[in-house]
Amino acid sequence: MTDLIKHSAASLAAKLAAKEVSAVEVTQAHLDRIAAVDGDAEHGVHAFLHVNTEQALAVAADVDTQRARGGSAAADLHQLAGVPIAVKDLIVTIGQPTTAGSRILQGWHSPYDATVVKKLRAARMPILGKTNLDEFAMGSSTEHSAYGPTRNPWDLDRIPGGSGGGSAAAVAAFEAPLALGTDTGGSIRQPGAVTGTVGVKPTYGGVSRYGAIAMASSLDQIGPVSRTVLDSALLHELIGGHDPHDSTSLTDPSTGLVVAARTGNVKGLRIGVVQELGGEGYQAGVLARFNESLDLLRDAGAQIVEVSCPNFVYALGAYYLIMPSEASSNLAKFDGVRFGLRTLPADGAMTIERVMASTRAAGFGDEVKRRIILGTYALSAGYYDAYYGSAQKVRTLIQRDFDAAFTQADVLISPTAPTTAFKLGEKLDDPLAMYLNDVATIPANMAGVPGLSLPGGLADEDGLPVGIQLLAPAREDARLYRVGAVLEEMLEERWGGPILNKAPELIPTQILEAK
Amino acid sequence: MAAINRDDVAHLAQLAHIEMSADELDRMAGELAVIVDSVKSVSEVAGADVPATSHPIPLTNVLREDVVGHVLTAEQALSGAPDAQGGRFRVPAILEED
Numbered sequence: 001m002t003d004l005i006k007h008s009a010a011s012l013a014a015k016l017a018a019k020e021v022s023a024v025e026v027t028q029a030h031l032d033r034i035a036a037v038d039g040d041a042e043h044g045v046h047a048f049l050h051v052n053t054e055q056a057l058a059v060a061a062d063v064d065t066q067r068a069r070g071g072s073a074a075a076d077l078h079q080l081a082g083v084p085i086a087v088k089d090l091i092v093t094i095g096q097p098t099t100a101g102s103r104i105l106q107g108w109h110s111p112y113d114a115t116v117v118k119k120l121r122a123a124r125m126p127i128l129g130k131t132n133l134d135e136f137a138m139g140s141s142t143e144h145s146a147y148g149p150t151r152n153p154w155d156l157d158r159i160p161g162g163s164g165g166g167s168a169a170a171v172a173a174f175e176a177p178l179a180l181g182t183d184t185g186g187s188i189r190q191p192g193a194v195t196g197t198v199g200v201k202p203t204y205g206g207v208s209r210y211g212a213i214a215m216a217s218s219l220d221q222i223g224p225v226s227r228t229v230l231d232s233a234l235l236h237e238l239i240g241g242h243d244p245h246d247s248t249s250l251t252d253p254s255t256g257l258v259v260a261a262r263t264g265n266v267k268g269l270r271i272g273v274v275q276e277l278g279g280e281g282y283q284a285g286v287l288a289r290f291n292e293s294l295d296l297l298r299d300a301g302a303q304i305v306e307v308s309c310p311n312f313v314y315a316l317g318a319y320y321l322i323m324p325s326e327a328s329s330n331l332a333k334f335d336g337v338r339f340g341l342r343t344l345p346a347d348g349a350m351t352i353e354r355v356m357a358s359t360r361a362a363g364f365g366d367e368v369k370r371r372i373i374l375g376t377y378a379l380s381a382g383y384y385d386a387y388y389g390s391a392q393k394v395r396t397l398i399q400r401d402f403d404a405a406f407t408q409a410d411v412l413i414s415p416t417a418p419t420t421a422f423k424l425g426e427k428l429d430d431p432l433a434m435y436l437n438d439v440a441t442i443p444a445n446m447a448g449v450p451g452l453s454l455p456g457g458l459a460d461e462d463g464l465p466v467g468i469q470l471l472a473p474a475r476e477d478a479r480l481y482r483v484g485a486v487l488e489e490m491l492e493e494r495w496g497g498p499i500l501n502k503a504p505e506l507i508p509t510q511i512l513e514a515k
Numbered sequence: 516m517a518a519i520n521r522d523d524v525a526h527l528a529q530l531a532h533i534e535m536s537a538d539e540l541d542r543m544a545g546e547l548a549v550i551v552d553s554v555k556s557v558s559e560v561a562g563a564d565v566p567a568t569s570h571p572i573p574l575t576n577v578l579r580e581d582v583v584g585h586v587l588t589a590e591q592a593l594s595g596a597p598d599a600q601g602g603r604f605r606v607p608a609i610l611e612e613d
Contacts, residue, residue: 111591204571218570245585247577248570317554328531335532337604342597344607345534353532355607361534369533374547376527377519386558393561395568431546432553448571474572 004029005174009083009231012177016082019067023060023082027126030084031056034128034175036508041148045156045506047170048129049089049147052096056084056126063124078123080234085120086176088167089130090137091222092211093117096127100213101135101145101163104363108340114211115246116180116222116239123238128176131166135365136331137187137215139163140437143428144367151424152195154464154503158421161191161437167225168195173506178235179225184215185319186417186441188223189453193416193467196455196499198484199225200232201441203474204448205250207236208243216326217248219319219445227500229454229484233261236477252475260478264485267301271483272409276312277440277469283419285459289466290415293456296490297413297483307408309401314394315443320435321378321391322446328375331368334360370431399447406473411483414440416453416467444471452480454488455499465499519551520544 004026007015015021031053038044038051063082067074092098092110099105113121120127134144142150142165150165152158153173160169167179168191181188183201192199200223207222214220224235240254273294278287298304336342336359337352343362345354364372378387405412417437427433444451449471456468468487472479492498521544528535528543535543589602598605 108595111587111594205574244579248572248574250572250574311560314557314560317557320550320554321557332532336597337606339595340597350607352607352609354534356532357529357534360532364533369528369535369539370543370546370550372531372533373524373527373543374550376531377523377547377551380527380530387554389567390558390561391554392567392569393565394557395571396565397561399568399571432549435550446571 005033007177008228009080009177009226009234010228012083013079016067017079023063023126024057026082027056027060027084027128030128030176033173037173037506038175044151045153045169045173045175046148046150047131047166047173047175048086049099049101049132049166050096051129052127055095056128059124059126060084078238080238081124082126083178084126084128084176086128086131086167086170086179087117087120088133088164088179088181090133090182090213091117091180092213093127093130096130098130098213099147100137101133101147102363102365102368103146103341104334104359105340110211112211115208115243117211119239131164131170131179133166134163135368136213136327137163137182137184138327138367138371140186140190140434141424141427142166143424144365146365149424152421153506154196154421158423158464159194161194161417161421163187164191164199164225168192168197168199171195171197171225171227172500172503177227178231180222180239181225182212182220182222183445184219184323185445186438188225189441189451189467189469190417190437192225192453194421194465196465196503197225197227198229198232198452198454199223200236200452200480201444201450202236202240202477203250203450205248206252206254206450206477207240208246208249210243210245214330216323217330218326219323221445227498229452229481229488230258230261232452233257233481250475256478257481261481261485264482264489266297266483266486269302269411269483270305270409271297271302272305272307272405272412274312274405274412274414275306275308276310277414281418281436281439282415283459283461285461286415286417286419286466288460289457290468293468293487293491294413297487300486300490305409307405307412309398309405309443311394311397311401312443315398315446316435316439318391318394318398319442319446320374321387322395324371324375325378325388326375328372328379331372334363336360367431395446398443402443402447402449402473411479412471414469414471416440416469420459420462420464420466440469447474449474450477450480452484454484455491457491457495457499458502519547
């Protein structure tokens with residue numbers, strides 16, 4: 001039974017359809033795994049902030065009943081029906097708490113479901129629980145969660161990336177075959193890179209943001225987290241498509257992704273190596289694995305070309321003006337009146353303004369405060385043109401760089417993150433060092449183009465996972481799957497199986513004893 | 516471009532409605548000075564002829580029929596509030612007494 005958790009979502013879907021296993025068995029196997037290895041804030045993986053046992057098993061039992069009935073009831077089931085999934089706790093769900101990793105929303109329940117959650121429910125996918133994240137998705141290590149960090153299943157003393165470290169770690173630790181993430185500057189792809197998993201940031205507008213608690217509305221995007229490229233394609237097709245509840249939602253149909261993953265081919269394809277995303281600042285083991293992937297793609301018939309995106313060097317700076325500006329505005333709604341926490345001032349007049357200020361002081365962590373202050377600064381009179389205005393112009397330049405690069409190449413490629421997973425606590429006191437983790441992922445958010453990260457192997461110096469990032473033009477998400485599936489297949493052939501086979505076993509008894 | 520100092524941070528914290536202790540202001544001023552310094556180059560990159568991009572994939576005239584759609588009931592909207600009374604959010608005094 002325990003080997004059920006090692007199957008991909010596609011494989012579980014096939015077993016469920018063939019009635020080799022029941023949805024209840026599959027869901028229970030994952031709940032058991034969560035109970036064994038997830039631990040708590042001090043021990044274990046700590047990928048989950050809430051486990052949804054009863055509801056998940058009820059949905060699974062329902063799927064089994066419907067399948068047993070046969071006929072049209074069984075035929076109507078979505079192919080992922082009964083395949084369990086974890087949901088990043090930035091995405092609102094009825095019937096489970098949504099905290100955004102923040103004290104200010106502790107115990108808060110949303111009165112509505114996010115559009116992507118509605119789609120999971122319609123497909124009858126049991127929701128295993130809500131996964132940990134940096135508070136309001138602000139961070140690259142999950143250490144900024146108010147509820148304690150998530151730990152990397154490859155080494156429990158290391159970060160799982162962020163902000164979606166919980167979703168990536170849950171999938172890497174076989175606690176869930178699939179998860180939902182959100183990506184504002186790399187929060188799906190960078191955790192994927194450092195945990196040896198797959199993560200996709202779709203084209204901006206490709207997946208509805210309705211019900212994702214907003215950090216930076218012009219950059220945020222919900223996307224799939226999985227262990228295989230095909231699994232991400234399956235989930236991406238399900239959650240994508242137009243949603244009238246999101247005015248930035250594209251009207252394009254969400255199709256062709258699974259086919260692309262199943263019929264991957266790179267013969268004659270031009271793959272552009274972005275000169276500015278590599279070299280100085282990148283770990284030797286990351287570059288070694290990256291260059292190996294280039295060789296494999298070349299052997300498979302792809303044409304590797306060099307492209308230059310000179311304005312990418314300004315992307316990080318522009319991002320750290322645009323993102324905090326939008327965040328400072330989006331987080332104004334946490335005012336001690338409408339949601340969650342209210343803290344009264346210790347003394348003095350009990351006015352709404354003072355209640356608001358003491359609520360936000362008590363409810364927000366340091367990184368959230370830093371970004372709100374930075375955003376308020378960038379938007380303030382006298383600085384607006386120099387900061388926010390200039391950053392928006394840089395955004396135009398980055399888009400032009402992508403446009404030019406995509407005349408020379410069909411997809412672009414780079415390492416996903418400059419380093420492998422670092423130790424917990426290592427960069428916590430140096431915000432700027434933390435921000436540099438996202439240097440290779442941010443340009444895609446600035447331009448709205450899709451990006452995929454997949455495992456590229458283990459770095460020689462530390463034996464930890466390295467991520468390979470693929471980027472495609474807006475609305476061409478299918479190209480990511482086409483190339484990603486080919487590269488994954490060639491790499492797995494070289495490794496003799498999935499990269500996670502090389503991860504150390506998580507020993508449940510040690511986690512329990514430590515508790 | 517001016518550097519960000521402790522007084523600026525205190526003013527910004529007030530604008531953003533976040534109470535901050537003296538220690539917090541000291542720490543935040545130091546951290547933000549480093550961050551602001553590192554993003555300064557952004558203002559020197561683009562010339563006046565470069566248009567600003569506010570959204571990566573601009574859409575225009577996104578409209579819907581002017582009919583009542585899915586809306587929350589008052590009860591649902593108030594369900595997560597720290598205090599409510601008579602179908603409304605209950606808030607502390609808006610103005611100081613004196």
